[in-house]
Amino acid sequence: MKYDVVVIGAGPAGSTAAYTLARGGARVLLVDFKREVGTPVQCAEFVPSQLAHRFPEFFTEETVVQRVRDMVHLTPWGEVVKMPSEGFMLRRDSFDRLIANLAVREGAELLLRTLFLGFEDGKLWLEKVDTRERFSVNADLVIGADGPRSRVARLTGDHTRSFLTTAQVTVPLREKLEDLVIYFRDYIPGGYGWVFPKGGLANVGVGVDPDFGVNVTKVLERFIGEVISDGWVLGNVVSRTGGWIPAEGVKDPVRDNVLMVGDAGGFCHPITGGGIASAVMTGSMAGEAVLEGSPGDYRDEALDTFGETLGRAVRKRIKYMKSWENLEFIIPRTWIAFEEYWKEE
Numbered sequence: 001m002k003y004d005v006v007v008i009g010a011g012p013a014g015s016t017a018a019y020t021l022a023r024g025g026a027r028v029l030l031v032d033f034k035r036e037v038g039t040p041v042q043c044a045e046f047v048p049s050q051l052a053h054r055f056p057e058f059f060t061e062e063t064v065v066q067r068v069r070d071m072v073h074l075t076p077w078g079e080v081v082k083m084p085s086e087g088f089m090l091r092r093d094s095f096d097r098l099i100a101n102l103a104v105r106e107g108a109e110l111l112l113r114t115l116f117l118g119f120e121d122g123k124l125w126l127e128k129v130d131t132r133e134r135f136s137v138n139a140d141l142v143i144g145a146d147g148p149r150s151r152v153a154r155l156t157g158d159h160t161r162s163f164l165t166t167a168q169v170t171v172p173l174r175e176k177l178e179d180l181v182i183y184f185r186d187y188i189p190g191g192y193g194w195v196f197p198k199g200g201l202a203n204v205g206v207g208v209d210p211d212f213g214v215n216v217t218k219v220l221e222r223f224i225g226e227v228i229s230d231g232w233v234l235g236n237v238v239s240r241t242g243g244w245i246p247a248e249g250v251k252d253p254v255r256d257n258v259l260m261v262g263d264a265g266g267f268c269h270p271i272t273g274g275g276i277a278s279a280v281m282t283g284s285m286a287g288e289a290v291l292e293g294s295p296g297d298y299r300d301e302a303l304d305t306f307g308e309t310l311g312r313a314v315r316k317r318i319k320y321m322k323s324w325e326n327l328e329f330i331i332p333r334t335w336i337a338f339e340e341y342w343k344e345e
């Protein structure tokens, strides 16, 4: 089987790439080992509103749960800092599914329960998860969109080695909420806790730097206790999730005939953990560059758009966040809502 492009991973990055390419007339195969696109959800599900201006077709009644207005930060020294943060809380499973469905509607072929194994003799080797049957496909180009622990990245060059670890529950909200709530605490080292409203529910989670050696599940239990006693949520857990957030910034986005998009290419903010918007945008940019016949141009466009922002955040993470004392000094220098973040390198 011969394709113009094989896309590995049907998250927002890969499905957007496949959608862009198929719409432009390319012969595309989109591969994911999941049984169903979008599940299980490993996300707190917030996206900034700018993404909806760029990709209005991804934002529907089915994919959007509610609007968000501000981000409210609760600091350990008692200061409350509000920052405008217009955006949407998504149903990530529906969001991912909608983009993959658009790709298929435009003519992309979607193979689920199919694992990417590697490259050999100029071919891509895949395995059907249920039967363990192995087979190969040919493609002029490959798009690596296989998430934070990307196998494509590992097999083609530099890849992310350090991550934030996260744990999250979905629980009922006490009252409707229009803001994202962020907690900085000494017991959440190298990261933060969040309460993100989702209609009558909230995603309550923590992300930590594993180098501090804490147990992320225990950190989450303590955080849930705090947000219950602060009156945000009730304690009955509807669902649990977690996952890895790349913490090193962008890796080389173009490797011969392989383009890296989304988390697989390190396009995720190494402090806030936000990566949906950059996944969609890099997927789209890579697809457009291929359609224009100049896939190599994707490197400059991706680096021009995200390189500086993510690079600055990585440098700050390394400079300030490897010790977790004196948070009144560290937090303003490492979080975007504070003036010090923009002054200091």
Ligand SMILES: Cc1cc2nc3c(=O)[nH]c(=O)nc-3n(C[C@H](O)[C@H](O)[C@H](O)COP(=O)(O)OP(=O)(O)OC[C@H]3O[C@@H](n4cnc5c(N)ncnc54)[C@H](O)[C@@H]3O)c2cc1C
Binding pocket: 008, 009, 010, 011, 012, 013, 014, 031, 032, 033, 034, 038, 042, 043, 044, 045, 046, 047, 114, 115, 116, 117, 145, 146, 147, 148, 150, 151, 166, 167, 168, 205, 241, 242, 243, 244, 245, 261, 262, 263, 264, 268, 273, 274, 275, 276, 277, 279
């Ligand atoms: C707990 C948590 C909360 C988060 N909250 C937010 C948030 O609120 N807002 C935000 O913007 N970002 C958030 N993020 C980050 C965001 O989820 C990611 O940046 C985003 O999912 C990246 O999209 P992607 O398409 O690059 O990768 P993914 O969504 O990870 O998709 C990769 C796909 O590749 C498939 N795959 C992997 N390996 C293979 C293989 N070998 N063969 C075949 N298929 C494979 C996987 O099954 C998966 O479907 C959060 C992350 C976590 C862990």
